[in-house]
Amino acid sequence: MQTAARHVWWRPPPMRRAGRSEATRRTTTWTRSLRNNRTLVFVFSSSLRDPNSSSQLNCFPNVSADHAAGLQGPTEMQSNGDCKRQETEAPPTQAAPASHLDLNFPLPGERGPACLVKVYEDWESFKLNDTLEVFGILSVSPALSALAEEKDASSSFLDPAEGMETAEEQRVHSPPASLVPRLHVLHVKPLQHNNPLLPHAISDDNGAFLSSTLAEMPSVRAELLAYFTHILLGDGLAAEFLLLHLISSVYSRRDVLPLGKFALNLCGCPAASYTERLYQILQQLVPCSWYLAMSLQNMNQTRLRPRKDYTANRLVSGSLQLAQNTSLFLDETQLEPGQLDATGVHNVTALGNVISWQKVDYDFNYHQMEFPCNINVLIASEGRSLLPSDCQIHLESQVAPAHLEEYLSGIQVLPQTSSQLNRFRIYLSVARLLDYSISDQVTKYVEDDFVEMRKDDPQSVSAEDLHRMLVTARLLCLSLGQNHLSRDGWLRAKHMEMLRRSRMEQHQSVNGNEP
Structure with missing residues (x-):
């Protein structure tokens, strides 16, 4: 049995009750080590494509079957030609019985099946929101669930605390196996990415694939850049920054600063x-994406932060529990006059923390906990965003306003051929996974150049500007298939930053309230 898990989170351990003796605590430790298993909750996400929904999740809805079959093998493909991740969609016959059961999906409107995965060793190696491939024995028989419940009941004689679960806890912790099957793990393989068009790992073992892809990257980049320029109303500079954004990823953390985000x-x-059409295009290019319309109603009602439910003794999922490298599209053009309530303020704060620190707040009522994440955030707005960002670029339309509607209606959501679409998908994933380094000579050159830039006017270039140019230079080299920074790459990144700043200053002089 082979499945691909999208979101992973731990079931919080039960709180230690007051008044238990030391002997009881020792017995608890012994019995838990004797049983030696832990339960993971996996959510298998399907593709949500409802254009009227305020939140959408995408996982490559139409990957070319022939291309995916050639890389992953025929056993991982369905007979209808969809990629193996489509196998996780719940059968229509199971949707109705599960309607009364809260499966605790992170995203609103999610319809994918859930699964309780029984892990018997090395559970400490799993991290929140990891993407895993799980091999195990699937159990859907209610009789087996009954046997497990009898075993748990017998274990309560050794550990009285195990038998003190309330009816609400039992309902959410032990749902019927016919609705939430059990998967007893035999082997777990962490996934470097979740693009079905690529081999499982980009390494020397796949040297032929990597070398051929690197050779094609400059030409594919030119095609993708032309496509982005077209959908961004003829703005080539904005297309450059959009391409760099899509291949960005957090590759390291230094103290509290996440490195690589853009x-x-x-x-x-x-x-x-226009923003809705733009998202429809981008969701075809990245493996995982989510669209959030930042309307007043959504911000006041959507649960972005996970929170602890002490009645059911479980963690209630939040929409920011997204898999690594998910593209989060925030649509601020949906903003409207009104007042944010307490939930809305917390949601805006949570989004700001994701953007600035790549951390998601978990609400445990009495305290907050932060967990690291790796989410690409794109904010579309009419004016300056109310949220922070690493780079801001003003869209300069080359289309006359009188012909804007006609131009927008003519934008193709998909490129002309599926083979071209798959080339774009492979390019974006490979560029994100490439290694990168800076030689000592180039480092010295960048340092001297930075000192030279600050010589005439120290206030013109700050340390933050240097950091942004270094990130831009890194992404620019990766987009060209280069795994090291060159002098030409640094100068090109400087030129892009100069054009961007010049444009922003121009709009600031025209609109005083704009950045």
């Missing part, structure tokens, strides 16, 4: 219909 604020978007 949250982009695309301001000057003409209308809400």
Whole structure:
């Protein structure tokens, strides 16, 4: 049995009750080590494509079957030609019986099946929101669930605390196996990525695939850049920064600073219909994406932060529990006059923490806990975003306003051929996975150049500007298939940053309230 898990989170351990003796605590430790298993909750996400929904999740809805079969093998493909991740969609016959059961999905409107995965060793190696491939024995028989419940009941004689679960706890912790099957793990393989068009790992073992892909990257980049320029109303500079944003990823953390993130604020978007069309295009290019319309109702009602439910003794999922390298599209063009309530303020704060620190807040009522994440955030807005960002670029339309609607209606959501679409998908994933380094000579050159830039006007270039240019240079080299920084790459990144700053200053002089 082979499945691909999207979201992973631990079931919190029961709180230690007051008044238990030391002997009881020792017995608890012994019995738990004797049983030696832990339960993981896996959510297998399907593709949500409802254009009227305020939140959508995408997982490559139409990967070319022939290409995926050639890389993954025929046993991982369905007979209808969809990629193996489509196998996780719940059968229509099971949707109705599960309606009364809260499966605790992170995303609103999620319809994918859930699974209780029984792990018997090395459970400490799993991290929140890891993407895993699980091999095990699937159990859907209610009789087996009954046997497990009898075993748990017998174990309560050794550990009285195990038998003190309330009816609510039992309902959410032990759902019927016919609705939430059990998977007893035999082997778990962490996934470096979740793109079905690529081998499981980009390494020397796949040297032929990697070398051929690197050779094609400059030409594919030019095609993708032309496509982005077209959908961004003829703005080539904005297309460059959008491409760099899509291949960005957190590759390391230094103290509290996540390195590699590149949250982009695309301001000057003409209308809400344009941003929705833009998301429909981008969701075809990345393996996982989620669209959040930042309307007043959504911000006040959507649960973005996970929180602890002490009645059921479980963690209630939040929408920011997203898999690694998920593209989060925040649509600020949906903003409207009104007042944020306490939930809305917490949601805005949580989004800011994800963008600035790549951390998700978990609400345990009496205290907050932060867990690291790796989420690509793209903010589309009419003016300056109310959220922070690493880079802000104002969209300069080359299309006359009188012909804007006609131009938007003519934008193709998909490229002309599926083979071209798959080339774009492979390019973006491979560019994100490439190694990168800076030689000592180039480091010295960048340092001297930075000192030279600050010589005439120290206030013109700050340390933050240097950091942004280094991130831009890194992503620019990776987008060209280069795994090291060159002098030409640094100069090109400087030129892009100069053009961006010049454009932002120009709009600031025209609109005093703009950045």
